[in-house]
Amino acid sequence: MTAAFWDPAALRTRLREKPSPDVPFLVILLALLCYGLIMLFSAGYAVALYRRGDAYTYIRPQLLFAALGVAAMYAASLVDYHIWHKLAWPIMGLSLILLVIVLFMPEYNGCKRWIVLPGLGTLQPSE
Known part of the structure; x- marks a missing residue:
């Protein structure tokens, strides 16, 4: 990497060229994600505890997939x-x-x- 890469003025110029993210849409999207995870947890907590002996059986994989989905969304947003x-x-x-x-x-x-x-x-x- 060149010295111009770390130059603060060059960095500000590069950041200005990138479009800003749609923050309201991102907030709504993440709120819906959290709401869905909370609903799944509240609906499946007792059933998972009764049937599997672990109250977090249903929510654990969904949290993993939600995190992977957010990471994939971020990666997709970096593509033109x-x-x-x-x-x-x-x-x-x-x-x-x-x-x-x-x-x-x-x-x-x-x-x-x-x-x-x-x-x-x-x-x-x-x-």
Whole structure:
């Protein structure tokens, strides 16, 4: 890295060039995430304690996935939107292919909603 990288004036210039995040939208999004996690915890606490002996059985994986989702959201926000625009049609095509694949998968828990990935779990394309 060059000395200009650490120069305070150059750093201010680089930061000014980046668009500012949509803070109200971020606050609403995080509030909805927290609300959902609180509702899951309050609804599943007693059931998990009774059935599994651990009151945090249902909330623990959801907290992990929420943290991974927030990290993925941040990583996606660093990518220029022109790249996402170019990838929109291929991503939609992949989604449609996955939705069609579900029709040919064996039943899992009495319905055909999941793609069973041996050793990894399941994938629900509609989500």
